[in-house]
Amino acid sequence: GVVKNGKILFSGGFGVKNINSKEPVNESTIFHMASVSKPYVATAIMQLVEAGKVELDKPVITYLPYFRLDELRYKEITVDQMLTHTSGMPDVMDYEWGQDEKATGALTRYTRSLKNEKLIAAPGEKWQYSNMAFEVLGNLVEQVSGLRFDEYMRKNILDPLKMKQSSFLIDEKYKSLYADPHIRNLTIQASEIYPYNPKHAPSSTLHSNAVDMCRWAIANLNRGQYENSRILKVASYNLLWQAHSTASDDISIGLSWFMSKKNERVRIHHGGGDLGFSTYLCLEPKTMSAVVVLTNHDYSPVEAINDGIWAMLDGQEPALPKTPILIVLSKVLVGNNVEAAIENYNDLRKNSPEDYNFSEVQLNILGYNLLASERVREAIEIFKLNVQVFPLSSNTYDSLGEAYMAADEKNAAIVNFEKSIELNPDNENGKRMLEKLKK
Numbered sequence: 001g002v003v004k005n006g007k008i009l010f011s012g013g014f015g016v017k018n019i020n021s022k023e024p025v026n027e028s029t030i031f032h033m034a035s036v037s038k039p040y041v042a043t044a045i046m047q048l049v050e051a052g053k054v055e056l057d058k059p060v061i062t063y064l065p066y067f068r069l070d071e072l073r074y075k076e077i078t079v080d081q082m083l084t085h086t087s088g089m090p091d092v093m094d095y096e097w098g099q100d101e102k103a104t105g106a107l108t109r110y111t112r113s114l115k116n117e118k119l120i121a122a123p124g125e126k127w128q129y130s131n132m133a134f135e136v137l138g139n140l141v142e143q144v145s146g147l148r149f150d151e152y153m154r155k156n157i158l159d160p161l162k163m164k165q166s167s168f169l170i171d172e173k174y175k176s177l178y179a180d181p182h183i184r185n186l187t188i189q190a191s192e193i194y195p196y197n198p199k200h201a202p203s204s205t206l207h208s209n210a211v212d213m214c215r216w217a218i219a220n221l222n223r224g225q226y227e228n229s230r231i232l233k234v235a236s237y238n239l240l241w242q243a244h245s246t247a248s249d250d251i252s253i254g255l256s257w258f259m260s261k262k263n264e265r266v267r268i269h270h271g272g273g274d275l276g277f278s279t280y281l282c283l284e285p286k287t288m289s290a291v292v293v294l295t296n297h298d299y300s301p302v303e304a305i306n307d308g309i310w311a312m313l314d315g316q317e318p319a320l321p322k323t324p325i326l327i328v329l330s331k332v333l334v335g336n337n338v339e340a341a342i343e344n345y346n347d348l349r350k351n352s353p354e355d356y357n358f359s360e361v362q363l364n365i366l367g368y369n370l371l372a373s374e375r376v377r378e379a380i381e382i383f384k385l386n387v388q389v390f391p392l393s394s395n396t397y398d399s400l401g402e403a404y405m406a407a408d409e410k411n412a413a414i415v416n417f418e419k420s421i422e423l424n425p426d427n428e429n430g431k432r433m434l435e436k437l438k439k
Contacts (some may be wrong), residue, residue, distance in 0.1 A: 001027070001210035002309060003217050003290040011210040017296065018180040018190055027210045030165060030177045031294040032195050034272025036213075036279045037168070037206035038134055039220075039240075040157060042083055042256035044141045046236045047156055053144050056080040056239070056255075063140050066108075069117050076123045079140070082133040083255040084244040088121040089130040090428055095200050097275055103169055103198040107139035107149055110199040120428055127245045127253065128426070131203040134256075138202025149201055160229035161215045166208040168201045178207070179296035181276020185369045186330045188297070195275040204274055210292060213281065217290035220268070220283055241268055241285075262310070271302060278302045282310070289313060299326075299365060301357075322357040325349075326366050333370070338378035342385055349389075360390045364399050371406055379403045387416075394424030401433060410437055 002010040013025030048054040054063065056079050061067055068074055073088070081087040114132070121128055138149045145152045150168040158166050165174050181191040196205055208216075215226060224232035232240075243252035243259060251260045257268050269282040280293045280302035291309045293302045301321040308318030325345060332341045349358055363386040370379035383400035390396050401416035414437050420430045 001214040001217075001290075001292040002313070003214050003221065003288075004313065006218060006221055006288040008211070008214045008218075011214055013210065015296075017178075019182060019188060020190055025179060025296075028165065028177055029179050029294075030174060030207050030209050031179050031279065031296060032181065032204075032274060032277045033206040033208050033213075033279050033294070034195075034204050034274040034277055035131070036270050036272040036281050037202065037204055038256045039270055040153060040168075040206060040216075041134055041137050041141070041202045042240060043157060043232060044152060045079065045083065045137060046232055046240060046255070048141065048144050050233055050236060054079060054140070056083070060136065060140065063144055064111060064136065067111050067136060067139075068115050069119060070115065071118060073119055073123060078123070079137070080244065080255065081123055082130075082137050084253050085127050085129050085133070085247075086124055086245050087130060087133045088119040088123045088125060088128065089133045089136075090117060090120050091129060092131045092135075092200065092203070093429075095195070095204070095274070096197055097195045098193045099197050101198055103150060103201075104148060106198040107135060107142055107202070110135050111139045120426065127247055129247075131200070134203040135200060141202075150198075157231055160231055161212075161219050161226045162229075163208065163212040163215055166206065166212045168206055169198060170196055171207065174207075177209070179277075179294075181274075182297045183276050184298055184326070184330065184365075185372050186334050191276040193275060195277065204272070208294075210294060213292040213294070214290070217281065217283055217292060221285060221288050221290060263314070269306075273299070280306050282306050284310075287313075299324075299361075322355065324362055325356045325358050326362040328356065329366055330369065333366075333375075333378070338370075338375075338381045342381065345385065358389075360386060360393055360396065363389070364395065367399055367403060371403060376403065376407050380407060392423065394420045394427055394430075396420075397423065398427060398430050398433075401430065405433065405437070413437055 011027040013027055013029050015025050017023045017025055060077050061075055077087045141152055142149050153168050182188055183191045219226035223234045223237045224230050240255045242254055245253045247253050251258050260267055265284055265286050267282055267284050272279040276298055278295045278300040283290045291306050293305045304321035311318040329341045332344050348356055363382055367379045367382040380403045383403050386396045387400055397416045397420035401413045404413035417430045417434045421427050
């Protein structure tokens with residue numbers, strides 16, 4: 001979907017809802033939005049702030065007295081620290097997608113289940129992305145408002161913006177419009193598991209389509225106003241879009257929203273990725289324009305697609321996304337061994353470096369796809385290649401460590417996890433794996 005000058009310029013679909021049925025995607029096709037859900041949570045919190053029911057700098061336990069972690073510093077965590085990913089809380093390790101759990105009470109049960117979790121940093125110390133914190137914020141919305149999270153979002157955000165086909169729960173009446181998730185092992189497949197669990201609704205499970213997301217974009221570009229409905233005061237956006245922390249050298253974080261500059265214009269954005277879906281929303285307040293990209297495939301180049309559309313809006317020729325080397329090597333591995341794939345990789349990297357996406361994540365995904373296909377020895381070789389190409393990356397060693405664990409090569413796994421932690425002392429996965437290996 002594309003918004004220009006505060007109005008919908010284009011909404012449409014390409015591709016298919018399911019690779020087997022071939023039913024086409026259109027502007028009404030509903031996608032799992034993944035982390036693009038989070039700014040809705042921030043909006044709900046700001047509504048409660050405006051109503052005088054929540055204060056951003058107050059500890060979360062003020063509103064959720066049963067919230068606790070496995071150390072006393074949790075009492076210091078404030079609402080705004082959760083919104084800006086500076087709470088020190090860890091991330092969700094297992095979403096348990098597809099689990100049959102009732103929505104009523106799901107977030108309270110989840111919040112109460114965190115009592116054995118440990119902080120990975122002191123509250124307010126540094127930026128560390130945490131889906132877990134947003135589930136707790138969703139529970140806070142419930143407890144303060146007296147409404148179940150999805151009901152609050154429906155009443156106070158989705159309905160006022162006429163987002164009738166959007167929901168934080170799976171809506172059976174629109175189920176026929178849902179796109180199916182697709183994953184890539186060595187070939188693209190429709191996933192048997194749909195990424196849904198009500199206890200992760202705040203961080204991840206908004207379901208929406210191109211038209212509804214354009215309405216959401218327009219409301220934010222208008223700083224809370226859509227047609228005759230106002231969901232936030234203008235002044236609240238001074239907090240939502242104020243830089244509270246830094247996510248990287250060129251990206252700052254407001255209250256859930258990320259902010260960066262392109263062509264000297266501020267862009268407000270959030271991306272998302274869960275099992276079988278990739279999404280991206282980008283707002284440009286100065287030009288009252290927005291782009292939303294929704295896909296039902298793992299690791300789709302949504303940011304590159306977003307950049308291409310913005311180029312066209314600026315009257316420029318868009319740069320086509322480079323072909324992911326993952327796709328090329330996956331095709332090789334369908335009928336050949338790993339040696340052929342590595343030879344192909346080295347040849348293309350030497351002779352056609354500008355034609356393909358050789359980023360670190362490409363080999364990383366390929367290695368895990370091989371693990372999923374129980375081709376463990378070949379996965380090890382791919383991860384070793386990634387370490388060779390990206391020797392300063394903590395994640396390459398972490399992934400190789402996991403592959404050695406799968407091969408039951410304990411010593412080799414320990415060596416690689418230790419190297420990963422040396423390069424990134426905040427690698428919580430590596431620390432957990434080491435603890436497990438050294439028991």
